[in-house]
Amino acid sequence: MINLSINGTTRRIAAAPDTPLLWVLRDELGLTGTKFGCGAGLCGACTVHLNGQAVRSCTVPVSGLKGAKVRTIEGLSRDRSHPVQVAWIAEQVPQCGYCQSGMIMATVALLERKPRPSDADIEEAVGNICRCGTYQRVKQAIHRVSGTAGA
Amino acid sequence: MDHADNDAAGATSQAAVLSRRGLFRVSAAVGGGFMLGFALDGAAQTLLQTGQTPPPGTAMGAFLIVNPDGAVTMISPVVEMGQGAQCSLAAVLADELGADWERVRIVPPPAGVAYQRPDVTKYQLTSGSWSVRLWYTPLRTAGAAAREMLVSAAAARWGVDPAGCDVAAGRITHTASGRAVGFGEVAADAVRLPVPPKPALKPRSAQKLVGRRLPRTDIPAKVDGSGIYGVDVKVPGMAYAAMRQAPVYGAEVESVNRQSLRGKPGIIDVVLVPGAVVVVADSWWRAKKGVESLDIKFKATPFDTASTDGLMKEELAKLAQPSGAKFRATGDMAAAASGAVKTLTADYSVPFLHHAPMEPMNCTARVSAGRCELWVPTQCHTTALEAATRITGFKEDQISITATLLGGGFGRRIHTDFIEPAILAAQTVKRPVKLIWTREEDMQHGFHRPAMSARMTGMVDRQGGLTGLNMRIVGPSVHEKFWPSFFKDGLDYAAVMAITTKNAASGTHYDVPNQYVDYVYQPTHVPIGYWRSVGASHNGYFVEGFIDELAEAAGQDPVAFRRMLLKSSPRGRAVLDKAVEVSGWGQKKLKAGRALGIAFFENVESIVAQVADVSVDGNKLKLHRIWAVIDCGMVLNPSTVEQQMEGGIINALSTTLAEEITVKDGRCLQSNFHDYPVMRMAGAPPVEVHIIEGGGAIGGVGEAMVPTLAPAVCNAIYAASGKRIRSLPLKAHGLVLAS
Numbered sequence: 096m097i098n099l100s101i102n103g104t105t106r107r108i109a110a111a112p113d114t115p116l117l118w119v120l121r122d123e124l125g126l127t128g129t130k131f132g133c134g135a136g137l138c139g140a141c142t143v144h145l146n147g148q149a150v151r152s153c154t155v156p157v158s159g160l161k162g163a164k165v166r167t168i169e170g171l172s173r174d175r176s177h178p179v180q181v182a183w184i185a186e187q188v189p190q191c192g193y194c195q196s197g198m199i200m201a202t203v204a205l206l207e208r209k210p211r212p213s214d215a216d217i218e219e220a221v222g223n224i225c226r227c228g229t230y231q232r233v234k235q236a237i238h239r240v241s242g243t244a245g246a
Numbered sequence: 247m248d249h250a251d252n253d254a255a256g257a258t259s260q261a262a263v264l265s266r267r268g269l270f271r272v273s274a275a276v277g278g279g280f281m282l283g284f285a286l287d288g289a290a291q292t293l294l295q296t297g298q299t300p301p302p303g304t305a306m307g308a309f310l311i312v313n314p315d316g317a318v319t320m321i322s323p324v325v326e327m328g329q330g331a332q333c334s335l336a337a338v339l340a341d342e343l344g345a346d347w348e349r350v351r352i353v354p355p356p357a358g359v360a361y362q363r364p365d366v367t368k369y370q371l372t373s374g375s376w377s378v379r380l381w382y383t384p385l386r387t388a389g390a391a392a393r394e395m396l397v398s399a400a401a402a403r404w405g406v407d408p409a410g411c412d413v414a415a416g417r418i419t420h421t422a423s424g425r426a427v428g429f430g431e432v433a434a435d436a437v438r439l440p441v442p443p444k445p446a447l448k449p450r451s452a453q454k455l456v457g458r459r460l461p462r463t464d465i466p467a468k469v470d471g472s473g474i475y476g477v478d479v480k481v482p483g484m485a486y487a488a489m490r491q492a493p494v495y496g497a498e499v500e501s502v503n504r505q506s507l508r509g510k511p512g513i514i515d516v517v518l519v520p521g522a523v524v525v526v527a528d529s530w531w532r533a534k535k536g537v538e539s540l541d542i543k544f545k546a547t548p549f550d551t552a553s554t555d556g557l558m559k560e561e562l563a564k565l566a567q568p569s570g571a572k573f574r575a576t577g578d579m580a581a582a583a584s585g586a587v588k589t590l591t592a593d594y595s596v597p598f599l600h601h602a603p604m605e606p607m608n609c610t611a612r613v614s615a616g617r618c619e620l621w622v623p624t625q626c627h628t629t630a631l632e633a634a635t636r637i638t639g640f641k642e643d644q645i646s647i648t649a650t651l652l653g654g655g656f657g658r659r660i661h662t663d664f665i666e667p668a669i670l671a672a673q674t675v676k677r678p679v680k681l682i683w684t685r686e687e688d689m690q691h692g693f694h695r696p697a698m699s700a701r702m703t704g705m706v707d708r709q710g711g712l713t714g715l716n717m718r719i720v721g722p723s724v725h726e727k728f729w730p731s732f733f734k735d736g737l738d739y740a741a742v743m744a745i746t747t748k749n750a751a752s753g754t755h756y757d758v759p760n761q762y763v764d765y766v767y768q769p770t771h772v773p774i775g776y777w778r779s780v781g782a783s784h785n786g787y788f789v790e791g792f793i794d795e796l797a798e799a800a801g802q803d804p805v806a807f808r809r810m811l812l813k814s815s816p817r818g819r820a821v822l823d824k825a826v827e828v829s830g831w832g833q834k835k836l837k838a839g840r841a842l843g844i845a846f847f848e849n850v851e852s853i854v855a856q857v858a859d860v861s862v863d864g865n866k867l868k869l870h871r872i873w874a875v876i877d878c879g880m881v882l883n884p885s886t887v888e889q890q891m892e893g894g895i896i897n898a899l900s901t902t903l904a905e906e907i908t909v910k911d912g913r914c915l916q917s918n919f920h921d922y923p924v925m926r927m928a929g930a931p932p933v934e935v936h937i938i939e940g941g942g943a944i945g946g947v948g949e950a951m952v953p954t955l956a957p958a959v960c961n962a963i964y965a966a967s968g969k970r971i972r973s974l975p976l977k978a979h980g981l982v983l984a985s
Contacts, residue, residue, distance in 0.1 A: 110529070111511070118531040122486070127478035128471015130653070132604050133685040137919040140604055168471035175470050183469045187461060187885055190893050191328030192468030193475060193604040193653025218928035224919060226604050226654050227328050228896025230927040232889075 097161045101126070102170030112158030116150075117141045119157050120167060128168040128196045132224070139223030142197035142204075143167050149204035149220075168196040171203065179203050182236040190227035198223045202237055211241045304433035306392045308360030309339060309385060312436075316416040316428030317349035323361045323381050324372040325354055325625060326464050327652035327659075328893075329948045330886035331377035333463045335385055338882065341455040342389030342448060344413030345429070352463055354649040357627040357642070370627040373657060373776065375850040375946025378882055382944055390445035392436070399435040400427050459885040464651070476623035476650045477682055479610040485514050487671050487681040488533040491522040491691050492544040494912035495771050499523060500543040507536050516540070517674045519667045526675050530682055549771035549912040554697060557909075558595065561699040561768050564720040565593060570764035571736035573745070577760030582714025586705035588799045592792055594702060595973045596784045597906035599695035599777050600916070602924055605653020606688040607664035611671070612678035613638060618645050618669065619678075623652040626660040633662040637669045656897075657776035660728070661693055689922055690914040693775025694907055696722040696768075698741065698784045702792040705760075710800040712811060714760040717745060717788070722770045724780060741765045743781030744849040744953065745789065755818065755848060756793075756811035772909055778897065779949035782849035786953020787960070790845035791972065794961045804844050804961065805831055812846075817877055817940045818853055822846055824875045825855035828936055839863055840870070843962025845954040850946030852878040856895070856954040859931075860962035862969065866984040867976065869931035872899070872958070877938040878945035884937060887947050891935040894951030900925035902956040904977040929983040 097108050101124060110119045120126045120143070129152060132140030136154040143152045144166040171177040175184065179202055189195045198221060205212055205220040212220070217237055225233070303313040311319040320339050326332040336352050339345075355361040355370070362370045363380055393413055400418040401408040404425055412419045419426040450457075467473035492498065502523050504516040512532040517524040523542050527533035564570075583589065609622040618638045624630050627647050634645045652659060668681040683691075698721035705714035724740035725732040732739045745763055777783060797807035805826055812818040822844075826832070831842055840861040847854055854877075859870040874891050881887050904923045908915045916922040960971040963981070971979060 110531070113535075114529070114531045118529065121478075122529050122531070125480070126471075127474070127480075130475075130604070131477060131606065131682070133919055135685065135918050135920070138604065138685075171470070175466055180469045184461065184465055187465060187889065189328070189465050189468040190330075190889060191604065191652060191654045192464070192473055195468050196471045199469060218926075222926050222928070224604065224924050224926055226602055226656075226897065226900075226924060228893035228900075228925075228930070229889075230896060230930045231892055231933055233927065 097157065099157070099160055100164040102166055108157055110157055113156050116143070116145075116152040116155045116157050116160060116165065120152065120165075126167050126169055130193055130196055132194065132197075137224075138194070139201060140194050140197040142200040142223065144200060144204055147207070149201050168200060171199070177203070178240045179206065179236070182239040186232045186236040186239060188229050188232040188236050190229055194223055194225045198225065198233060202233070206237070206241060211243045212237065303430070304437055306395070306433065306437055307388050308358065309388050310343070310392055312396075312429045312433035314430040316346065316430040317351065318343065318345045318416065318429065319351040319353060321355055322352050323355055324377040325649045325652060325655075327372065327625065327655035329377065329890060330462050330464070330883065331372070333460060334378055334882045334886055335381050336463065337455040337460055338382055339385045339389040341453050342386045343393050344416070346416040347455055347460070349416070350463070355627065357631045357645065357647045361627070368628060371660065372625045372655070373660060375948040375950065379851065379944050379946055382882070386447050387445060390447050391442050394442045394445050395436040395439045396429055396432055398439055399432040403427070403432065403435070456882050458883065460883055462886065473651050475605050475653045476608045476610070476621065477605055477653070479621040479650060479680060481610060481612055481621070481678040481680075484610065484678040484680055485526050485528060485675060486530040486533045487524050487526045487668065487679050488530065488537045488684065489519070489522045489524040489667055489681065489687065490537050490540070490542060491687060493690065494544065494547055494550055495691075495773055495914075496549065497521065497544040497547045500545045502540055502542045504540075506540065510536065514677075515675050517671045519670045522667060524667050524671045524681065526671050526679055530680070534684060547771070547912065552771055552909060552912045554598065554909045557697060557768065557770055558699065561595070561697070561720045562593070564766040564768060565699055565701040565718055567766050570718060570766040572764045573737055573742040574761055574763040577714070579714055579716060579760050579762050582705045582760035585707050585713055587708050588706040589703065590706070590795060590799050591701065591703045592795055592972060593699065594788045594791060595699040596697065596787060597908070597974060598697045598772060599783075599901050599905055600689060600692045600907050600922060601654070601656040601658035601777060602689070602922060603652070603654025603656055603658055606683045606685055607658075608680065608682040609665045609668035610678060610680040611665070611668040613669060613672045616640065616644055619648070620646070620665065620669070621648045621650060622665055623650050623655075624659050624665070625652070625655045625657070629660060629662050630665055633666050634669060637666060638673070656778045657780070658693060660776065663691065685919070686917045689917050691773070692907065692914075693773045695777030695783055696724060696770070696774045700784070700788040702788060704792060704796040704799070706796060706800045710802055712756070712758050712796055712800070712807075715758045716761070717763045718766065719763070719785070719788075720766045721768050722772070722774045723767055724774050724776060726774070728775070736767055737765050738767065740776075740781040743785060744847065745785050755815060756808075757814045758811065771912065778894070779849060779952035782847070782949070782953040786845065786847045786849070787956040787974070790847060790954060790957030791960055794843070794957070794964065795970070803832070808844070808846055817942065818846070818848075820938060820940065821853045821855045821875050821877050824936055824938060825857050825873060828875065828934065829857035829859070829873045831857060839966055841962050841965030843958050843960065843965055845957035845961060847953040849953055850949050851943060852876050852945030852947060852950040853940070854950050854954050856951070856958040858958040858962040860959060860966055862963055862967035863984065865980045865982060867963070867981050868984045869899070869929070869959070872931055872933045872955070873936070874933070874951060874954070875936045875938065876947065876950055877940035877942070878947055878950065879940055879942040880944045881937055881939055882944070887937055888935050890947045891951055892933050894948070895933050895955055896925060896930055898952045898955035899930070899959070902959055902974055902976060903983065904975050906975050906978065
């Protein structure tokens with residue numbers, strides 16, 4: 096049993112040590128906002144913040160996470176009021192929406208690091224796969240939050 | 247609750263049926279509390295599963311529940327996979343009804359006759375860019391009929407003429423006296439009234455929601471993680487399952503060392519299903535580790551040495567076969583040939599493609615005595631119902647299907663290969679089971695857009711016009727297994743879909759007087775399915791790449807050549823001209839190695855032109871911009887149309903650049919996103935889309951962008967570099983995006 100802080104609350108995790116954080120979040124804690132896309136860290140659908148950094152939770156076994164602080168999509172706001180969520184709705188970014196939790200978490204991590212990112216910064220930090228092809232609107236939404244024009 | 251309870255309450259309980267003529271009988275579910283009637287059970291289940299209570303109210307037909315507080319709930323006839331159709335269709339219903347849009351709720355359809363495609367018998371299906379085209383008028387009719395009944399009920403209550411009443415935002419007002427009442431207060435009375443057989447539909451000028459950029463109703467739940475996809479379903483007592491299927495398509499299990507998992511923590515059972523082994527456990531991770539640890543032997547098949555290399559060699563040989571299954575023969579090809587000053591022949595080909603939606607295949611099943619319940623991101627209730635009744639032996643009314651949100655569909659989720667093992671596992675372990683495939687299982691067990699080849703021959707006459715076009719299409723049949731009535735006399739209608747021609751309905755397309763199109767079937771053991779735009783996905787490329795070659799042979803500019811071919815099609819020319827205008831075709835002097843390419847095509851009753859601006863430097867490709875113009879007749883929500891255009895372009899671009907499924911030793915060689923490289927943000931060019939409402943019938947949009955993307959890009963590559971690309975993906979030619 097290990098203790099993790101999930102969105103500000105300490106939780107005791109019973110899962111086997113080799114269980115990826117993704118599956119602890121989804122199956123043990125019922126936080127299904129973080130998605131399973133590839134299981135190999137390739138697509139980013141499982142992106143969460145671990146001690147403030149964006150990580151792909153499908154490749155992070157829970158064994159090494161004692162005392163870690165985890166933030167998921169559910170932890171951004173109670174009511175979709177996080178500026179990134181507001182911008183995502185304003186720009187009508189999602190289509191099927193399955194990749195969008197990860198896309199948003201990668202974006203939040205970027206903006207916390209670099210509040211006024213260039214397009215090149217965005218492309219480097221937000222490498223998540225979107226099969227529906229929403230990339231242009233993702234960029235528009237990020238520029239809307241950061242008050243930057245496309246650069 | 248069921249019909250027996252309805253009768254006990256003294257209400258009539260006719261099932262709600264939407265007949266082909268658009269008439270319907272209303273299911274009378276009287277009284278407050280939970281809604282009643284077969285059409286509503288699945289919807290209620292969805293809401294229960296997502297933690298909500300079903301909205302109380304009165305059902306008025308198969309698509310509408312009027313809630314006591316005057317809000318309304320639409321039971322959508324289609325599922326939501328990102329195309330925004332549920333929102334667009336809810337707006338249609340709400341507009342005609344006069345409901346308060348801000349309070350409209352939408353639930354997905356259960357399995358039911360009322361939700362079957364009104365044009366094709368029996369199939370309850372969300373696909374083919376059909377949602378808005380098919381359901382626009384039936385939902386208007388349903389909304390208008392309900393409005394008239396609600397107004398009549400209010401007018402009767404007040405003793406006034408219904409013509410003196412107005413409807414807005416869910417309230418009925420008697421204009422002269424100012425008396426007003428909400429929908430919810432009169433709905434119970436309204437459903438006792440006869441259903442008007444021909445309700446008056448609002449003129450376009452009176453539509454308040456249709457045509458507006460309404461924010462999509464499904465988007466809020468997609469930015470906060472609350473939307474429930476198939477993978478997110480949780481049912482009390484649920485177990486989890488993972489499976490491994492035979493690597494060689496269609497092979498069967500020979501042996502598996504099930505005992506190795508006996509007594510292991512969390513393992514519930516090991517279930518053999520056709521072609522695969524399913525491990526059921528108390529968590530998905532344990533199920534997945536469990537199935538990976540098994541030593542599974544699969545039986546030999548006749549296809550153990552099959553390969554895509556071998557397949558394409560066979561297709562190449564069939565390109566030269568003397569005769570095929572004729573699709574079209576117009577004019578006189580011999581006369582065209584004799585009058586030609588130039589005859590050009592070129593071979594084109596495209597690979598197998600995978601849908602690769604971001605949500606892997608999954609299904610949750612619960613089987614009890616006399617009832618089978620499915621929670622599944624399905625595009626097709628009909629095939630799910632067939633699978634469930636076949637496996638359980640139950641009747642259709644013992645099956646409940648709740649369609650969750652879909653994390654991408656694209657045609658993949660019409661199949662039942664992810665549903666059947668879930669039902670079998672649930673039956674075996676006597677608990678609900680949520681089966682989720684790994685990405686590897688998903689990648690290696692697709693239903694692919696087939697690998698196709700084409701031999702294109704064109705004849706240019708003395709005047710520089712296109713006098714004859716001969717197209718031989720070779721490849722596997724899409725319809726063969728799923729829709730055999732469309733694979734007749736050796737002709738697969740998907741293979742020749744949308745081939746440029748004079749379209750009788752729209753009168754558009756190219757004026758080519760002499761045409762011959764035929765098809766030769768190529769057998770394969772690789773499963774084939776419906777991939778976004780189906781046959782148009784390759785025919786757009788074959789035709790529009792070749793039209794550019796013919797333009798060059800005729801000594802003409804690609805736009806001028808197409809304009810001439812579109813001489814009988816004002817709508818076609820308008821789309822082409824708009825693409826020319828917005829892209830600046832012919833206006834800009836581009837530096838060496840940079841050029842524009844254009845393509846034009848019609849499919850799903852929408853006319854599209856795309857222009858690509860591309861630079862080629864050695865093997866490095868830079869995509870500067872893509873412009874797309876669509877004439878889709880009439881637009882319900884410009885915002886969702888633009889989204890589908892932008893997304894469709896990027897989806898098609900991803901496949902054009904680097905996607906292909908290859909097979910060797912009978913099995914798929916790709917396994918995840920490292921070797922099936924779906925495009926990411928870096929390298930995705932800016933996309934600029936334009937909509938023309940040409941006044942024709944509503945055209946589809948979801949699949950409309952695919953056919954013209956590859957040829958626009960390849961035509962630009964040719965103009966920029968002299969390199970003519972006649973097979974995809976570009977990566978196979980060594981072309982990569984400049985970093």
